[in-house]
Amino acid sequence: MAVQPEGTPCWADAMFSDLEGAKSFYGEVLGWTFGESSAEYGNYTQAYADGKAVAAVVPPMPGQEGQSQWCLYLASPDAAAAAERIRAGGGEVLMDPMRVGDFGTMCLAREPGGAVFGVWQGGVHEGFEATAVPGAYCWAEVCTREPELTDPFLASVFPYTVQQIEDDSVDFRTFSLRDRPVLGRMRMPGDVPPEVPSYVNVYFTVADCDEAVARATKLGAALRFGPMTSPFGRMAALTDPQGANFSVIDVTTTEGETPSSTEL
Known part of the structure; x- marks a missing residue:
């Protein structure tokens, strides 16, 4: 690798x-x-x-x-x-x-x-041995209440180029390396309880989003969002039985056009 x-x-x-x-x-x-x-x-x-x-x-x-x-x-x-x-x-x-x-x-x-x-x-462990296949990491978003602090910080620590997604319904940016988006940043919605801290939401790939959600909730997970089909895949956000937030995404099931973005 x-x-x-x-x-x-x-x-x-x-x-x-x-x-x-x-x-x-x-x-x-x-x-x-x-x-x-x-x-x-x-x-x-x-x-x-x-x-x-x-x-x-x-x-x-x-x-x-x-x-x-x-x-x-x-x-x-x-x-x-x-x-x-x-x-x-x-x-x-x-x-x-x-x-x-x-x-x-x-x-x-x-x-x-x-x-x-x-x-x-x-060192000898370079990281993921697979990505974007069932069971593997696919994407991540920094979910923050203070994007005005998060955005300049990320761009100062790592050599990212930054794009703002043009969507009035969500405040979302992507951070790219060599013209490839590698990380997202989402402003946490106002309806998120104030005791929930900012966090990084990690997406894991699944073959079927609905089946994964059904298995997870049967085992005690809480469904926080979705399943919903997007231009990037069919996804859902979950909290596992021990309180860890994560998302699942089926990247083979897509719907709609990729939103446009503006380079910052």
Whole structure:
């Protein structure tokens, strides 16, 4: 796998108090299988779709128990330099760059709008082994209450070009690398409860959105939005039984024209 351009989403993981429950849920909904837990790295457990590494689940470290959430990692050839840009741009470094054996170097941060994300400097583990196929990562959006803080921050930390989607019903921007959109930013709607913090919404690919939603809700997930067919696919937003938000999308079922955008 070629090294991804800096700022490319390259990995996703989540902490779950009930690790076996998470494995059972995502195994049923996304078809994941799981590798052996690594006791040396806090029982970090990789998930696989058709034999390809696509994500990981891990129990919380002591003192970090709380609501589960997915964390998206953005690629960087130099995590320490990225951490400095995060601080300079008004973000907060939650965990200084830390080498994880020969796998790579990770850093955790919070952007000024409140969403937590990671930076990954790949070693032998470069990130996703598959994307945009059933069970694998497809897309992500930073859902923020303060886009006026989030937008300039993202553009200052990573070499993105920015496009504003021309749609009066939603405030949405895309961030691109080499003319390819890699990340979205959505202003959180006003009807979202105030206790819900800004977060990164990770989309996983499924073969059939409605079937995935049916499986998820039967297993205790809450349906927050959809299913709805868009120019990008048929999608739905869910909250898993342990409180982690995520979305599913069937990219083969599309409807409507791709909205136009303005370069900023």
